[in-house]
Amino acid sequence: MIPDDLYEKLKDEGTISPESYQKLCEKQRNPLFSLHWELKTLLYLGVMLLSTGLGILIYKNIDSIGHQAILAFIAAICTGCFYYCFKHKKPFSRALVKSPNAVFDYLLLLGCLSFLSFTGYLQYQYEVFGTNYGLATFIPMVVLGYVAYEFDHLGILSMAITNLAVWMGVSVTPSRLLSSGNFDNNTLIYTYLLLGAILLIGGFLSERFNFKKHFRFSYFHFGIHISFIALLMAYFNHYDSTGSLLWMLVLFVLAFYLYRDALAHKLFYFMLLVILYSYAAFSILVFRLLDNFKDGDVIYLLCLYFIISAIALILHIGRLNKQMKSL
Structure with missing residues (x-):
């Protein structure tokens, strides 16, 4: 924080005008407060709550809605999110690429969660992969890995790593492993x-x-x-x-x-x-x-x-x- 006497010294020297001095002192007394992390937390929480709420809504009304309608709805959300992200994404780079805007990351996350829900629902209800559960986990792993690198998203990378672990038949959560007691x-x-x-x-x-x-x-x-x-x-x-x-x-x-x-x-x-x-x-x-x-x-x-x-x-x-x- 800049001391007030510095502004006063600059005013006495004529470097800044009295009006500027008053504005700087006012700004010093009422500094801006950053809401960056609060907004990011709320947006992430909003995406998770939206995904959870849709799941609960579908579960409670599955008999009246129908499986095809549910799959079409999930696919529409997934397609819309990925369309927006591909349209607004920055060119690919081997280095760090920042998101073009604040909404981009959360729509990408929602699109990936919707994609996982779609493939899981498709396998559970229609068994499109049959008993080949390895393929049912391998495809989401590849898609999430591609999305993580294409859009430079660490959260999606963690999801891809988790799917890699699922594909290999294990869980990446240490507490899950320790609680199972399966050491032999x-x-x-x-x-x-x-x-x-x-x-x-x-x-x-x-x-x-x-x-x-x-x-x-x-x-x-x-x-x-x-x-x-x-x-x-x-x-x-x-x-x-x-x-x-x-x-x-x-x-x-x-x-x-x-x-x-x-x-x-x-x-x-x-x-x-x-x-x-x-x-x-x-x-x-x-x-x-x-x-x-x-x-x-x-x-x-x-x-x-x-x-x-x-x-x-x-x-x-x-x-x-x-x-x-x-x-």
């Missing part, structure tokens, strides 16, 4: 490892070839969570064999690489994720080591370990945060 499925573990590797490599290649390199954040966000959870799953799945330590070794090697990468790119969020997952993995190994002691000793040793390690972890994270801000 090798197919699920290897699928998760492959998915995490694909996302991390995708983020690396987007920066390496300077092709939508700002998408790297979304790729790494999903890739880090999925890769570390899959490696921890693999460790527990081979807990009673010597191969479990090999999975932990792979986890720490990946953590070291991602830690160095986050430090080089000054990305504290990714560094924090790597530190927390590494701390969890190290704590698991400590618990396994202390499990050989007597029951009474284990409780005291674990309490001592968690107190000391938690303090050290907090201090280390705080020091890293200051270090990255100073770079």
Whole structure:
């Protein structure tokens, strides 16, 4: 904020007129308030509420409306949104392309949600893909991936990544995986490892070839969570064999690489994720080591370990945060 005495000094020197001085002082006393994020939040919420409301309306009146009419209505919304977006979009570029106006992003999001509703409804009601559910998820994945790159939309990219996970037969939500308790499925573990590797490599290649390199954040966000959870799953799945330590070794090697990468790119969020997952993995190994002691000793040793390690972890994270801000 500019001090008032500066305006007064400029007025005394004759640089600005008394009228300008009064206007500047008035503006200083009543600064403008930005509603950018509030409006964006309301618009996103409006799109979600519209999609939800249409779904509820259709569900309650499906007998009187008819399936063909519902599909035609959803298709009309989807077509209208994509027509507007293709008509007003900026030329494609490998670099960041900003939206032409405030409405553009939300109509694009509504169009993609309508497209997913259309394909899902079509498969559920008429089974156009038969029992080939892979094809039913593969087509939306390709369409969403194309739309994300064509219109440079991070939200649509996240939807495409989610559909990629669905197509591979998994869920990208870590809490969903942990709550299922399905740790003994090798197919699920290897699928998760492959998915995490694909996302991390995708983020690396987007920066390496300077092709939508700002998408790297979304790729790494999903890739880090999925890769570390899959490696921890693999460790527990081979807990009673010597191969479990090999999975932990792979986890720490990946953590070291991602830690160095986050430090080089000054990305504290990714560094924090790597530190927390590494701390969890190290704590698991400590618990396994202390499990050989007597029951009474284990409780005291674990309490001592968690107190000391938690303090050290907090201090280390705080020091890293200051270090990255100073770079």
